[in-house]
Amino acid sequence: xxxxxxxxxxxxxxxxxxxxxxxxxxxxxxxxxxxxxxxxxxxxxxxxxxxxxxxxxxxxxxxxxxxxxxxxxxxxxxxxxxxxxxxxxxxxxxxxxxxxxxxxxxxxxxxxxxxxxxxxxxxxxxxxxxxxxxxxxxxxxxxxxxxxxxxxxxxxxxxxxxxxxxxxxxxxxxxxxxxxxxxxxxxxxxxxxxxxxxxxxxxxxxxxxxxxxxxxxxxxxxxxxxxxxxxxxxxxxxxxxxxxxxxxxxxxxxxxxxxxxxxxxxxxxxxxxxxxxxxxxxxxxxxxxxxxxxxxxxxxxxxxxxxxxxxxxxxxxxxxxxxxxxxxxxxxxxxxxxxxxxxxxxxxxxxxxxxxxxxxxxxxxxxxxxxxxxxxxxxxxxxxxxxxxxxxxxxxxxxxxxxxxxxxxxxxxxxxxxxxxxxxxxxxxxxxx
Numbered sequence: 001x002x003x004x005x006x007x008x009x010x011x012x013x014x015x016x017x018x019x020x021x022x023x024x025x026x027x028x029x030x031x032x033x034x035x036x037x038x039x040x041x042x043x044x045x046x047x048x049x050x051x052x053x054x055x056x057x058x059x060x061x062x063x064x065x066x067x068x069x070x071x072x073x074x075x076x077x078x079x080x081x082x083x084x085x086x087x088x089x090x091x092x093x094x095x096x097x098x099x100x101x102x103x104x105x106x107x108x109x110x111x112x113x114x115x116x117x118x119x120x121x122x123x124x125x126x127x128x129x130x131x132x133x134x135x136x137x138x139x140x141x142x143x144x145x146x147x148x149x150x151x152x153x154x155x156x157x158x159x160x161x162x163x164x165x166x167x168x169x170x171x172x173x174x175x176x177x178x179x180x181x182x183x184x185x186x187x188x189x190x191x192x193x194x195x196x197x198x199x200x201x202x203x204x205x206x207x208x209x210x211x212x213x214x215x216x217x218x219x220x221x222x223x224x225x226x227x228x229x230x231x232x233x234x235x236x237x238x239x240x241x242x243x244x245x246x247x248x249x250x251x252x253x254x255x256x257x258x259x260x261x262x263x264x265x266x267x268x269x270x271x272x273x274x275x276x277x278x279x280x281x282x283x284x285x286x287x288x289x290x291x292x293x294x295x296x297x298x299x300x301x302x303x304x305x306x307x308x309x310x311x312x313x314x315x316x317x318x319x320x321x322x323x324x325x326x327x328x329x330x331x332x333x334x335x336x337x338x339x340x341x342x343x344x345x346x347x348x349x350x351x352x353x354x355x356x357x358x359x360x361x362x363x364x365x366x367x368x369x370x371x372x373x374x375x376x377x378x379x380x381x382x383x384x385x386x387x388x389x390x391x392x393x394x395x396x397x398x399x400x401x402x403x404x405x406x407x408x409x410x411x412x413x414x415x416x417x418x419x420x421x422x423x424x425x426x427x428x429x430x431x432x433x
Contacts (some may be wrong), residue, residue: 001055001151005045009145010271011041032059043357045145050082056090056137060152067163067249067261070101075135075153077116085111086142092117093133097126097160097248111139124160125248127260132156139153150404161302162264163249169246197221232278233270233292234326235263235301238281238336238343239308244364258362259335260308262409267301279304280324282343318328320346333415337363338406339388344395351402358418359399359406 005013019035022028022295023058054077061072075090091106101121109118118137137150197210200220208222237259244254267277271293279301289301320342326332332355336343350357396406405418 001148003049003051003053003141003146003148006140006144009042009045012038012045012145016042021414030104031420041143042145045143047142048084050084050139050144050148050286052082052089053148054079054081054085054139056150056153058133058156059134060156060158063157064159066161066162067124067127070121071158073120073122073132073135073156075120075137077118077137077139077150079115080113081111081116082092084115085139085140086144087140088116088118088137089140090120090135090137092120092122092135095130095132097124097128097130098132098158099125124158125158125250126161126246126257127306128308129157129159134157146173158305159306160260162305164261164264167196168287186391196224198224203211219429230359232276232327232330233266234278234291234330234332235278236280236282236324236332236334236336236346237263237305237308238334238340238362240340240343241337243337244367251420253360253364255337255367256308256363258409259337259360259377262335262360262362262414264302264305265411266415268298271295271298277301278326278330279327280348282320282324283308308429313388319347326350326353330355332357334359335362337361338396339363339392344399347399348402349403355406358395359404360414360417361406361408363408365408372431 016035016039019031020039023030023032023402025037026121035190043199057076058076059074059076061074062069063071065071073092075336077088087108089106089108094100094105100124101123105120105122107118107120109116112406134152134155137153138147139150140147153329197213198221200209200214200222204222208224210221210223213221225289239256239259242254242256244257245252246254246257263279267279270277274293276291276293277297279289281304289297292300306415332350334357336359338344338361339357347357347359399406407414407418
């Protein structure tokens with residue numbers, strides 16, 4: 001990396017030399033009047049050119065963002081700059097799914113005696129893991145005579161987590177199990193919700209004695225509670241394909257966009273209520289997160305969802321059932337456009353194994369208008385797509401006959417009705433044949 005003359009310096013030298021030579025040969029002093037200032041500028045730029053090459057460093061205020069959040073990309077030139085350096089310019093290669101401020105992603109700052117900092121704001125428009133290319137940093141001398149490309153700084157990586165919408169759902173979950181959650185079970189035990197007052201029994205704790213009732217009845221009574229219990233919520237994410245067009249948070253969403261954002265919102269909701277959440281990625285053989293709870297577990301789920309934009313592998317029904325075993329009595333939320341026969345068959349397998357399954361339809365509305373395929377048989381594509389949608393409707397009706405409700409994702413309140421129905425069915429007394 002050395003200081004090289006700019007095109008302006010080369011033109012000044014060539015123009016000055018040409019004018020002075022013609023002035024001497026043709027005895028034209030008027031041409032010398034025009035050539036001498038250019039020669040003076042060229043000599044001045046050559047004499048006062050910088051000798052040292054500064055070093056550029058890059059940093060991000062935050063390399064983990066949520067969709068729609070912004071951060072600052074900063075190019076720093078540490079140390080004391082050569083006093084002959086006049087201007088430093090930094091230009092960032094534009095990357096998809098980022099919006100820059102300024103829009104051209106280039107800034108220029110005059111050199112100072114101390115360290116120099118050039119800042120570009122960037123806003124992430126879509127979830128995923130993306131690498132920002134190395135910026136191009138150029139320093140120029142006085143009069144713009146010489147310039148140098150600063151050594152390339154390290155590339156930065158930005159991870160954008162799915163936007164967690166304000167999702168809420170009713171607290172009814174079918175078949176709660178465990179003793180750490182906030183959902184009331186159908187059995188009495190240690191908890192926070194009152195179940196009633198009953199006579200004292202051997203083994204009851206003394207702190208449960210209700211002294212006011214005991215004094216009135218002259219017999220010991222204790223306050224009973226419903227045990228706080230949790231359930232295992234399994235989020236089955238279909239990443240084997242993507243339908244529709246993705247335009248970021250400000251535009252249309254593809255089926256994968258809707259599924260990933262819904263998975264993040266659902267996981268946050270149930271983890272906040274103390275349930276154990278498991279993530280299953282059907283597009284990979286080993287992808288997913290084991291069942292767990294707590295804030296750290298939510299971060300693990302979000303970190304896995306960031307990589308869902310990678311093309312997943314297609315797996316058949318048998319492979320899905322073998323690689324992703326789900327225990328009975330789990331609440332399984334299937335996030336899928338429900339187009340692949342393998343996913344539909346796997347849902348049937350889960351129902352027969354005793355799981356409570358709710359299918360969340362992530363197929364974009366009006367998808368027939370947004371699909372754009374460059375095929376030779378594009379004339380027949382609309383008809384084939386309508387036939388496939390009719391077949392899909394028939395398959396969803398069959399799932400409904402098996403007790404699998406299908407709802408379209410609409411954010412908060414999407415699962416309220418189906419969760420109430422599932423909890424009501426699970427709490428109903430079972431008749432033995």
